[in-house]
Amino acid sequence: MIRKGLAGGSYQPLTEESIAKIDQTVMAVVEEVGFEVNSEKALQLFEKAGARVDREERRVRLPQAKAMELIGTAPPEVRLCGQEEKHDVLLGGNRVYTGTGGTALYIYEPASKQTRPATLEDLKRIARLVNRLDNIHLFMLPTYPNELPIEQIDANRFFAGLDNTTKHIMGGVYTLDGIKQVLRMAEIAAGSAEKLLKRPLISMIACSISPLKMDANYGDLVIEIAKRGIPLVCPAEPLCGATSPVTLAGNLVIQTADSLMGVMLTQIVKPGTPVIFGSVATNTDLRDLKYLAGSVEMGMLNAAGAQMAQFYHLPFYATGGMTDSKVLDAQSGYESAISNLLCALAGANFIHDAAGMMDFALTACYEKFVIDNEILGMVMRAVDGIKVNDDTLAFDLIKEVGPGGNFVAAKHTRRFMRREHYQPSLSDRNSREKWEARGGKATWQTAGEIVKRLIAEHKYQLPTAVRQDILSEIKGIVD
């Protein structure tokens, strides 16, 4: 059975009082400190919407009431659609979904322990792989095709996704022209512009610069995407002690304010346009200021982010599931598991980066997608919780079996065993003898065999006619 969209919320690192205090501080920052906005269009829009704008400093300050009004027009739920309806997800509330993340520059190959630059072909193969991994619900374009010039990146990345998986495609975007190509491509795939609005097969991400700064390009991207009504994620990436206060609470203030700045801009452009509040918050190694992707604090910050999103009634994009390890070892496993688990139990709507990423998010790894798929299966089982009712308490059965009996042959066992217990797709549960007889393989080796099997079947996911239309209309796609 596939578990997705289940309600989380059993892990709450913030009390109600803490949430209220963070909100008050965020609102004070928005009103008194404000944002530096370097996009002229965005500056004008904020001004028209009633913000106090200091032209000299390019500083935008919003009264609390105005800010809350803008946040209030954002929809509390956002539907992201796949080419197949079974892959649709409804972000909002405390429902939990998982997905890949990006954007890695390298591919790690565990057999040789080497990394190499990622190519377009890697992106296609990873899309094919993730299409078959059931515990990964969304496909965010995870790698950067290093061989292509920047003007071909956006169209090729989204085409690689749409053509190799029927799961929803989300991706970062690099150029304004690229966005236009991608949107046109998605319209062709959906059937028309109207159909794309009804069933958004793609969504985009535009990241602000923490702390409290909107760069010119980012502002323009946000405005363009919001105008078109395509779901947009506005995440912020504050790092404790570097681009935010070192404290987790201080980090949460910056992350919330920065992400809300993006949310507010989309609502000024087009009230009600689908937007997702997002966090890539983490800490940093204060010996060299490296961005950390596998720390426990990252899991806690993103779990707390989920609570803040629930407080503002906004769908949430969290970051979890990565590791800073360079190889597929114990560190890789425990770091990925801990942050995924914390985010999921907090009810984070979309945990991105949940599979395949390592090495400070610089590197992706085929085998790790399979390993993380297993972690996510276990995590979703934990989210599912323990159901207590007369059937599961099984008093009648206990009475029937009695002292010294067993439950192996009971119908009740068969009825519940598959639902109640996660069925692993990777983990080794053989006896030592059997495991040795089967080659004594480590997890990454078994994962490698699964990768081979799953990407062997190749099929274009776009219908032939649609595929042809896209290839003839959108220039620069490498087929």
Added chain:
Amino acid sequence: MTEDIISLIRENVIQGRVTQDDEGLDEGLVGRPGVTELIEKALAKRLDVRDIINKGLTEAMNLVGQKFEQKEYYIPDMLASAEAVGVAMEILGPYLARSGIKPKGKVLLATVKGDLHDIGKNIVMILLRGAGYTVKDLGNDMEPQSIVNAVREENPQFLGLSALLTSTMVNMRDTIQALEESGLRDKVKVVIGGAPVSEEYAKSIGADGYGSDGFQALAVIESLTST
């Protein structure tokens, strides 16, 4: 029509449905005839008992075995299917001789002296019944002499001994010795099993076979049956 009933028997063995009240594995089966009802129907229609057994029950259990190997089925699934076949064989019992089918043989099972663990033994019992053997369960904590007496009275082809503890497995050896002393050792094949037991241990105490799990136990007894 004949094929229909037999293929329904096969499907219901795979689903592990003894009667029409059983739910099986797939949704929506409750209320449809189970193996009991189907076997009775097959007999009423005077279908060949050999066809019922070979094309219905045995073929179904082979498919169940494959599902188990492919990790689609768990032990409780296997047991449900084996139980369905066991019940079918019980109903078919009186017809076997008339159809010229030789019974597969009788097996006595016991957990040895000092040991009260019987899950493994009970699983073996269900699997053996599902494979068409007549099985008598002697129970737990069985003195060697009680087992010898039972062998004398029941005259089985096989004796299965079970132990979970390293402290009680030695009583398997004592039981085999008691059989020898009473002159019954060559009348019965002894197969042992249980967590602490091994192939080597089986040889060292003079047992005829060893099953590392229920399915192995069945396989060993099947192979000793044909020799």
